[in-house]
Amino acid sequence: MKCITDKKLLDYLNGEVKSKQKGKIARHINKCETCQRRLNEWKNVLNITEDLVQTDKDSIKFPQFDTIINKPQIEPFISEESSFSWLKYWLKPAIATAAVAVLVLFAIIFVPLKEKVSVNPDYVVFENEYKYTEAHLIDDEYIIAFEQSMLKEIYQDEELRNKILYGTWEYLYDIIDLLSDEDIKFFENEINKTKTT
Amino acid sequence: MERSELNLLIQKNYKKIFLLSVKMLKNYEDAEDATQEIFMKVYQNIDKFKQESKLFTWLYRIALNHIYNFSNKKRNVKNLNEKNQNFYIRTNETPEKVLYEKELYNKLNEIIEELSPKQKEVFLLRYYNGLKFDEIAKILKKSLGTIKSNYFFAMQKIKKELEKEQLLETKEVS
Ligand SMILES: [Zn+2]
Numbered sequence: 001m002k003c004i005t006d007k008k009l010l011d012y013l014n015g016e017v018k019s020k021q022k023g024k025i026a027r028h029i030n031k032c033e034t035c036q037r038r039l040n041e042w043k044n045v046l047n048i049t050e051d052l053v054q055t056d057k058d059s060i061k062f063p064q065f066d067t068i069i070n071k072p073q074i075e076p077f078i079s080e081e082s083s084f085s086w087l088k089y090w091l092k093p094a095i096a097t098a099a100v101a102v103l104v105l106f107a108i109i110f111v112p113l114k115e116k117v118s119v120n121p122d123y124v125v126f127e128n129e130y131k132y133t134e135a136h137l138i139d140d141e142y143i144i145a146f147e148q149s150m151l152k153e154i155y156q157d158e159e160l161r162n163k164i165l166y167g168t169w170e171y172l173y174d175i176i177d178l179l180s181d182e183d184i185k186f187f188e189n190e191i192n193k194t195k196t197t
Numbered sequence: 198m199e200r201s202e203l204n205l206l207i208q209k210n211y212k213k214i215f216l217l218s219v220k221m222l223k224n225y226e227d228a229e230d231a232t233q234e235i236f237m238k239v240y241q242n243i244d245k246f247k248q249e250s251k252l253f254t255w256l257y258r259i260a261l262n263h264i265y266n267f268s269n270k271k272r273n274v275k276n277l278n279e280k281n282q283n284f285y286i287r288t289n290e291t292p293e294k295v296l297y298e299k300e301l302y303n304k305l306n307e308i309i310e311e312l313s314p315k316q317k318e319v320f321l322l323r324y325y326n327g328l329k330f331d332e333i334a335k336i337l338k339k340s341l342g343t344i345k346s347n348y349f350f351a352m353q354k355i356k357k358e359l360e361k362e363q364l365l366e367t368k369e370v371s
Contacts, residue, residue: 007349016330016345044365045356052305053324055298060219062212063229068236 004028004035009042203243206252207236213326214260220309220321221264231267235260257336261318301364308358316351319344 004012004025011017012025029035214235218228238259246255312320318337322328328336334344359365 006353007345010349010352011345014330041356041365042352045352045359048301048359048365049305049324049352049355052302055302056306057216057325060216061225062215063232065208065211068211068215068229068233 003032004038006038006042009035009039010046013039013042013046202252203239206256207239210253210256211236214256216325217260217321218264218267220325221317222268227267231264234267235263238263251335254332254335257322261336297364300362301359304358304362304364305355308355311358312351312354316347316354319347320351323348 008017008025012022017025029039211232215228215232218231218235219225222228222231239256242259246252309317309320319333322333322336323330330344330348331341334341337344356365
């Protein structure tokens with residue numbers, strides 16, 4: 001067995017590997033001094049990090065719960081109890097249905113435009129990750145579409161594909177960021193196939 | 198969704214949300230404001246809460262969303278000076294040990310600042326909020342593999358920096 005990657009070592013220490021793999025890794029570490037040393041290094045890093053985070057957390061003074069919750073802006077929301085909530089209950093689906101109908105109509109009319117309609121976005125993703133400047137709202141569908149398009153691009157680019165399949169693992173980590181769990185599994189399988197043949 | 202249930206959720210999580218705000222915004226006053234506004238938003242949007250996502254996942258999503266918008270609007274004028282922050286000292290330790298720990302502590306805070314936003318987000322949620330990887334994945338709507346990669350890159354950076362400063366050797370492995 002080849003030496004264990006840093007990423008696997010970290011997963012191992014965090015209890016994030018399956019029991020089958022766990023045994024394999026443990027057996028290798030027992031035999032390999034290099035991996036033993038590397039494992040201890042990572043153990044050290046994790047210990048120090050956890051210690052420091054605890055120290056940092058201890059030094060933070062938390063505001064009282066009352067000061068957070070009893071601010072004048074919040075109170076109305078706590079005490080507000082609508083007597084027409086049953087109406088909301090029925091009205092909401094009706095409005096939603098109407099909205100969907102309008103959207104569908106819209107979609108039929110403007111199909112050639114292929115405009116993407118975002119539904120209930122509730123998470124912000126940043127285009128420029130170093131600056132938190134341009135934020136836009138996206139939804140699950142968008143993320144999936146994006147990941148799929150990335151995968152397609154990787155597929156179509158032969159050089160890139162070969163680098164992933166026959167290159168080093170380190171290179172893979174740059175791309176893994178963009179892939180879903182299934183995609184990663186697929187690539188791992190492909191790599192294992194090429195290794196065994 | 199019962200209001201009492203919501204109140205309980207807020208009571209249980211306000212420290213965690215405050216902690217996240219402090220680490221992201223690096224300013225106590227801003228963090229307090231942001232935490233308040235987050236819970237206000239939660240009350241306002243409770244009918245948008247989709248039952249299929251866990252309430253706590255939803256809370257974190259609102260929180261992160263708000264913190265990012267907050268830091269967008271308000272470039273912190275008064276940054277919390279990490280070096281002057283109260284440093285927690287354990288009394289039964291030698292001055293050398295205290296100094297060493299303080300150095301480590303400052304270094305870690307520096308490194309956290311240098312992480313990419315994605316890495317920082319995962320690091321804070323993992324270590325400061327004590328969340329599991331699959332919980333983080335759900336909150337950020339990313340695959341588990343992506344979250345673990347972000348975490349790995351963050352830890353790799355931390356390890357490299359600590360090695361560069363030779364802060365790793367003095368501490369023994371337990
Ligand atoms: Zn080895």
